[in-house]
Amino acid sequence: MLLSGSGKPQFGEGNREVGEAPLGRPVWAAVGGSLMSLCLPFTGVATMKFKSPPVNSLSLEFLTEFSISLEKLENNRACRGVIITSTLPKIFSSGLDITEMCGKSMEHYTEFWRAVQEMWLRLYGSNMVTVAAVNGSSPAGGCLVAMSCDYRIMAENPKFSIGLNEAQLGIVAPFWFKDTFVNVVGHRIAERSLQLGSLHPAPEAHKLGLVDELVPEEKLMERAAAVMAQWLALPDHARQLTKTMMRKAVLDRLVAHREEDIKNFVTFVSKESIQKSLRMYMEMLKKRKS
Numbered sequence: 001m002l003l004s005g006s007g008k009p010q011f012g013e014g015n016r017e018v019g020e021a022p023l024g025r026p027v028w029a030a031v032g033g034s035l036m037s038l039c040l041p042f043t044g045v046a047t048m049k050f051k052s053p054p055v056n057s058l059s060l061e062f063l064t065e066f067s068i069s070l071e072k073l074e075n076n077r078a079c080r081g082v083i084i085t086s087t088l089p090k091i092f093s094s095g096l097d098i099t100e101m102c103g104k105s106m107e108h109y110t111e112f113w114r115a116v117q118e119m120w121l122r123l124y125g126s127n128m129v130t131v132a133a134v135n136g137s138s139p140a141g142g143c144l145v146a147m148s149c150d151y152r153i154m155a156e157n158p159k160f161s162i163g164l165n166e167a168q169l170g171i172v173a174p175f176w177f178k179d180t181f182v183n184v185v186g187h188r189i190a191e192r193s194l195q196l197g198s199l200h201p202a203p204e205a206h207k208l209g210l211v212d213e214l215v216p217e218e219k220l221m222e223r224a225a226a227v228m229a230q231w232l233a234l235p236d237h238a239r240q241l242t243k244t245m246m247r248k249a250v251l252d253r254l255v256a257h258r259e260e261d262i263k264n265f266v267t268f269v270s271k272e273s274i275q276k277s278l279r280m281y282m283e284m285l286k287k288r289k290s
């Protein structure tokens with residue numbers, strides 16, 4: 001992932017610490033692990049770019065790096081907003097890495113699910129302004145990442161789709177995926193879309209309110225920066241308290257039921273019938289390719 005931004009530098013880039021420039025001005029700070037890049041320029045707005053080929057699947061490693069990056073930004077007082085996008089052509093994120101949910105131990109499923117929860121708690125509960133610049137397809141967990149942001153701008157290409165398609169895989173979106181979806185599009189649209197496991201092409205996603213606006217792909221980052229500036233024009237404390245008021249109930253629900261949710265996931269995903277569905281789905285993806 002690539003993460004970039006400005007302000008008070010606190011990060012290291014790989015092994016390189018980013019410090020003060022000779023004139024005492026903060027330098028552009030780049031952080032990153034291998035799966036995303038992060039930069040924080042003088043504007044106080046970070047850009048986080050997923051870069052985990054082939055399809056930015058949310059593996060345990062990716063989720064861990066994502067959460068650490070968010071924590072670093074959250075703790076950096078100079079950082080007020082983050083734009084999340086992808087370096088890969090045509091893909092924002094393919095969602096949870098299915099191989100993390102196939103043929104692994106109970107301990108692994110537990111660790112993986114905790115990492116999924118952690119990422120969501122950090123992103124959905126972030127004090128920063130979060131804008132998703134969705135420059136490609138974004139199924140399931142990828143859609144969750146976009147929905148957890150404050151605002152979604154999607155490239156207007158109808159070949160790109162977004163949605164919670166879990167039902168198509170024979171699995172069930174957990175209650176906090178569903179809650180996040182309901183908070184974005186409302187109960188009726190969420191119910192129909194979840195039951196059918198729909199992936200909505202960009203124009204339809206816009207009509208449903210799943211994304212806030214569509215722009216030509218080449219204008220995506222420019223528009224994301226403009227939206228960010230608009231949101232940052234307000235005093236942080238008022239915006240943050242309002243955000244908390246809107247999201248707290250849903251966040252608290254997972255916090256209160258976190259261990260139970262992990263147990264449910266592990267029990268569910270360990271079932272042979274679910275393992276079979278996931279294996280068949282992976283085979284279908286491979287066949288579709290050839």
Ligand SMILES: CCCCC/C=C\CCCC/C=C/C(=O)SCCNC(=O)CCNC(=O)[C@H](O)C(C)(C)COP(=O)(O)OP(=O)(O)OC[C@H]1O[C@@H](n2cnc3c(N)ncnc32)[C@H](O)[C@@H]1OP(=O)(O)O
Nearest residue numbers: 054057094095096097098099139140141172265268285289
């Ligand atoms: C009642 C109690 C409930 C409790 C909880 C229970 C259950 C748990 C719920 C879990 C929630 C799950 C959330 C998820 O996110 S599941 C993942 C859903 N994702 C998808 O369905 C996307 C699948 N992928 C695609 O549709 C396409 O790959 C694409 C993203 C549109 C990209 O298409 P394209 O550019 O044509 O690439 P390929 O299809 O050729 O893929 C390239 C290789 O990447 C592999 N791949 C793709 N997606 C994934 C993935 N999500 N995880 C792992 N690997 C993935 C694909 O197989 C190809 O691999 P290969 O090169 O080795 O063949």
